[in-house]
Amino acid sequence: MKRIYWIFLLIILAALFLLEVISIRHKTFTADEEDHYGYGWRILMGNADSRIEGNGTLMPFNSLNALPRLIGRQLPASAFRDFLADIHTGRYVTMLFSLLLAFYVFKWSKELYGFPAGYFSLILFAFSPNLIAHSRLITNDIFATCLMTISLYYFWRFITLGGWTRAMISATLVGISQVVKYSSVGLYLMMAAIVMVRYSPDMLLGLRKKEIKTLIRMAGVFIRYALFFAVVSLFIINAGFLFNRTFTPLKDYTFKSDFWKNIQSKSEILSRIPLPLPVPYLEGPDDRQWESETGEHGNAYLFGEIRNPDCFTGYYFWAYLFKVPIAIQLFILLSILAYLINFRKFNFSRNEAFLWIPIILFSVYINFFPSIQSGIRYSLPIFPLLLIFAGSLLKNWSKFKLLLRLSIALLLLYLVISVLSYYPHYLSYFNELVPNRKMAYKILADSNLEWGQNRQYLEDYLSAHPKAIRFPVAPRTGRIVVAANKLVGIFRPRECRWLRE
Structure with missing residues (x-):
């Protein structure tokens, strides 16, 4: 029976890959793709210092998109070599990572709630138009979403089962995430919050019983692992940027943004201390902050109104409402309702906290402390976590009556029809709350709708x-x-x- 389960998994992944391949055939490069590919190629050539002016999102992980070109250089002249050298081939690397992400959505959901839940989460992933859209591009959105999800999965495994081997796996993945996209730095806050929720009952119990030695021992364990994660992350960040001018003092940086210039000028003593970071790693946030301060990134747009440099509070809630399929929204709402009703049958601090704490923290950050609002792609890291949690709806699938099973099947059919009706234009997908697709621009624009594709x-x-x-x-x-x-x-x-x- 399990063999059939795995065959079904491979069929879904193959179908997802096919959909991504055939839907991208006639799509031109989006605004950032060539920049990401170019920087990735320069990393492979040993140059981490060539940052492109005005794009503070470039990271070393995109070197994987350019890797086929490097491999092709070692081969004799042939059609296959030309294929590897073609920049379009770099898109297939992102697609492969989307399949890896899809697998971990299935895996985590299955381990939490069983095989039916795993397949349910996987199907929701396979028909998530925003994930499909960005799974086909040479950018870092899907890479970041993938690495953050897998990092949280292995952090869950580490906290649940312990051991230095699992700690190394978790720390390595968190470190790799830092050379994928700057928003991945939020993983540290997420993990700290998860640890607080997970162990606060034990700590409170120790305080009540005045078990000082136990509390000191727990604190020592936390500090030891925190330092371990920090050291691993620092090494990977430096390695990713080829140790480019590591240990340069803050005073020797040439910042563009007022924010970073103020930090530099107001920390006269600290600015003389060598930083254990490569220079390009801080140049990126500086570029991004400068774009935010000057409005160079473009205007924020919502419901016909433009703002610059101010942003819209709750922007991504609106993007989610209109750009996520209605069926998926309903499944997530139903899973939350079912979870609350059966809360005592779950173990939040040991399981769902690893999903919901990142979802809440990331959502609060992007909606209430934004600097740039150019598309739903900035919220992609929460999507897999929501889909994994949606699998909890099918935890007791074997006990579901026929009518309930048919209702779920019909809602899934509605999802498939809605998503396929947009083929191949998944970047510009809007759900049925926008009945006239030609009018979508009156609600959202930028990479929600038109990104040069x-x-x-x-x-x-x-x-x-x-x-x-x-x-x-x-x-x-x-x-x-x-x-x-x-x-x-x-x-x-x-x-x-x-x-x-």
Whole structure:
């Protein structure tokens, strides 16, 4: 029986991979893909210092996207070598990591709630349009989502079973996450909060019983493991950036943003201390902060309103409402309701805390302390955790009556139809709360809708309609073609004001 289970797993993963491959065929590179690929290639060439001006998101992990090109260099001239050298091939690396992520969604859900739950979570993953969309791109969103999820899984294993081997696996994955995307630094806060929730009853009991030696021993264990995780992370961060000017004092950095300049100037003594970090690692947050301060990243946009440099509180809640399939939203809400009703049958501090503490902390951060709001992709790390938890809905699948099973099947069918109806345009997916798809730009834009992925379709349209006027910046009459981001004013909003008004 178990053999059939694993065959079914492989079939779903193969179907997901096929969907990703065929849906990306005619999609042009998005705004950031060539930058990520270029930096990844420079890392492989031994140069971590070549940061691209204005893009503070570039990280060493994208060297994996350029790895096929490096492998191709070792081969004789052939069609296969040309395939490996093609930048488009780098997209397949991201797809493979999406399959790895899908597997761990299945694995974690299965270990928590059983095989039916594992498959349920996997199917929800396979038909999550936002995950599909970014699984096909040379960016770091899926890499970060994958590594953060797997890091939390192995942290759960480490806390549950203990041992230095599991600690090493967990610490290594957390360290690798730090060279994938800067938001992964939140893992440290998440893990600290999980430990507090997990062990606070033991600590409170020790305080009540005045077991000072026990409390000191627990504190010693926590400190020892925390230092171990820190050392491993520092080594991996430095290795990822090729130890580029490691131990440079803060005073010798050339920062662009006021935020980092203030830190540099107000910490005169501390600024002389050599930092155990590579210089490019801090240049990224500085670039990002500078973009936020100057508005160079573009305007935040929601419901027809643009803001810069201010952002919209709760932006990602709205993005979630309109861009996550309604069926998935219902499944998650039902799983929360069922969990609360049967709360005593679960063990939150030992299991679900590893899902919900990261979900809550990450959601609070991106919704209430944002610096950039350019797409739902920034919230992707919580998606796998929500889908894993949704598996709890099927924990007692064997006891479900026929009517309940049919209801779940119908809701899954609705999910499949909704998602496939957008093929191959998954980046611009909006659910049925937006009945007229042409009007989606009135709700959200930027990488929620248009990120440069449809330039080939645009060229085909202009070839078929040669009289169409492309991106006019002054009032014109006739058939006008304009990108959604230009129309709503993500960049240079004055150019298309005449069209909006």
